[in-house]
Amino acid sequence: MHLTWEFPPYKVGGIGTVLEDLTRSQLSQGIEPVVITCGFEGKVGYENRDGVHVYRFDADYIPAEDFHSWALQMSMLMQNKASEVMNEHKNIDIIHAHDWLVATAAVGVKHMYRIPLVSTIHALESGRYGGISGDRQELIHSLEKKLAYESWKIVCNSEFMKRSISYSLSIPHDKIDVIPNGVNIDKMRADFDHGAEKAKYALPHESIVFYVGRLVWEKGIDILVGAIPSILEKQPDAKFVFAGCGYMTDRLKKQAYDLGVADKVLFLGFVDDETLKRLLNISDVMVVPSRYEPFGITAVEAMSCGLPVVVADTGGLAETISHDIDGIKVWPESSNSLAWGICRILGDHNLAASLSENAYKKIEKQYNWSSISTRLKSVYDNVSKEYSANDWKPSVSVSQDG
C-alpha cells in the first residue's frame, strides 16, 4: 500500500510521476499495488487506474495556517482512509510511505495493523534549504527522522541521498537501499511537427536551452539566468525556455530584465506532460543547475529523449552523468562554468550527438522501470522474510475484531 500526497492527475513535484510508473511496473511483478492519496476538486473515491487500485480522500477543504499544518491534517485523513482500505483489502503486506508529508499516517497504520513499513525518502528538508533553521523546518526534519526510525527499510534514489539520510537522520547505512528512479522511454517518444512546435518558443535559427523544474532556490535557476549574458556573447542565437513555477518566478524575471536578456528568456509556467515531452524533443540542450538534487529525474527524462544535458556536479546528478561521455558536468553554484558547458554543446554538434547517443543507451540499460521494480520487490521480499521471523505481529486481525 503506497501512501503519497500526490498522484496523477494531481502532480506537484516528481513523486506523482515516479509512483505512477512504479506502480504500473509493479503489476508485472505480481504485486497488487494500492495507492492512498489526496483527492481534489471533488475527485474522491476509488479508481482502477490501469490495474492500480487508487483511493482518494477529500483533501479539498482543510483549513490551515500554513502548509505544514495542512500536511499534518491531510495525513490524519489519509490514515483514516488507509484504515478503511486495510479493512477492505485484507492482504496488504507492506506499507510504503513517500516523504514526510505522510509520516503520521504511515506510522499510525503500521502500528495499528502491525505491518512492516518501508519508506522512500525522495528529498531531505536539510537539503532543500541548505540546513535546518526555524520551527517549520525543525518540524519537517523531526518528522523525517521519526519516519526513518519507524521504517523497516528506507529506499532512496542515489548514493548521495544514502549518505545524506545516514548523516542527517542518524540512520545506519545497512538500513538504506539505493534504487534509482526510472523513466518510461516509450512514454517520452512523440510524433509531431518539430518545426511548428519550435515556432511556438523560438525563431527557426535559434537553439533552445531548456530548463524544467520548480523555480526555487535549491534548483539553482538563478545561476542559469546569471550565465545567460556570457552564453549569448558566444552563442547569440541561444533562446532560454523555462518550464515550471515557484516562489522565485518574479525574482528571476527581474534578474533577466536587469541583465538585459529578458527578450531571450521565456517563462512558460507549469506545462502539461504532452507539452513537456514535445519541448524535450525540440530543445538543443537541457540544463540542470541545481544546488541540491537528490536524483535529478528531469536530466534522466531529457537523456531518454536523446537531448544532451549540462548538469551541476552535485547530489544524485553527479552519479547519473559521466562527464564528457553522456553529459557535461559543471561546477555547482558557478554561472561561468555553466556557460562554458552550455556553449560547448551548442558550439560542437559532433559532441552533442555523441553525448545524446551514449545517454540514451545508458537510460535504456540502467533506468528502465522493469529492473527498478525488480530491485524494489527484492527489498519487499527481504522485509517480509524478516517480518515472518519476528514476533511483532497483530494478536488478532484488526479488521476481524469488531
Added chain:
Amino acid sequence: MQRPISYITNYRFKDVSQMNENEMNQLLLRKILRQLKIDPEDHEAQNTPRNILMISAEYLPKDLTPQSLHCKSLADGLVDKNMNVDVISYDPWKAGQTVEMGGVKVHYINNPIKTYSPLTWALTLAMEINRTASDIYHREGGIDLIHAHQWEMFPCGLSLQAAIKKPLIVNYYSLQHHRAPDVNNGYTDSVKQIEWRGSQKSQKVMVNEDWLKNEIIKYYSPEPQKVDVVNSEEKQWTKKIVRDYRWVFKNWNNGGYEQ
C-alpha cells in the same frame, strides 16, 4: 477477541472428574465471573464494554485542571465498576512508563516531534498514541470503547476508531469559539473543524454542563440526543457514564451506527 459470555455452557451439575479440558476451563471461567459479580446469563453484562481506552493529554497528578480531575475520577469510577481502564497521557518525564494507579493503567508518552503550535503538537502526538494503543490492543486483551478528551485527542480517537472499528466517545471541556472568540484564521478554523468532526463522527458527545451542550449543538449541529451532560460533581455520575457506554456499545454491536 473476547469470547461472548453467553457461549459459556452450564456445567454446574457435572462431575469434575469426568470433565475434559475445555469443560474445566469453562468452569474456571464461570468461577471468575462469579467472583467479579458478573452473571454469565446477564445480557446487560454482555452489552457492557469491559476494556476502556481513555486518551487525554492532561491527567493527574501531572496536571491539575478540570479535565485531569474529571479523567482521573472517571477512570477510578470505571475501575470500581469492574472495567479495565487504560489511560494514555502525555508526560515527557515519565514517557515509556506504565503506572498502575488504583487499578487504572496509565501509559505515559512523549512527542518526539519538534512542533510550533498546539495543533501541530496534537497531530504529531497521535503517532505515539497509536503505538501505545496498538500495544494495548494487540498485547493486553483488546479495546472495547475509546473515550477521547478534548479536541487535541479527537483526530487520534477517530483514527483509532477507523482502525479497530470500536465506538468512540468524545468529551468537550470548552470550544474554540470561546477560547478564541472573534478570531478567524487558519489555526482556529483547523481546530474548529477538528471539533466539528469529533461531534459528527463519534458515537456520543459528553460535556459537563447544559450550557456547553447547547453551544456544541449551536456551532457543530450534532444530533441533540447524541450529546449528554455528565457533571462529575453530581452523585453517581459514573453510573450515568457507564449507562451511556452500554448504550453506545450495544448499538455499535447491533450495527446501529454507520461503521
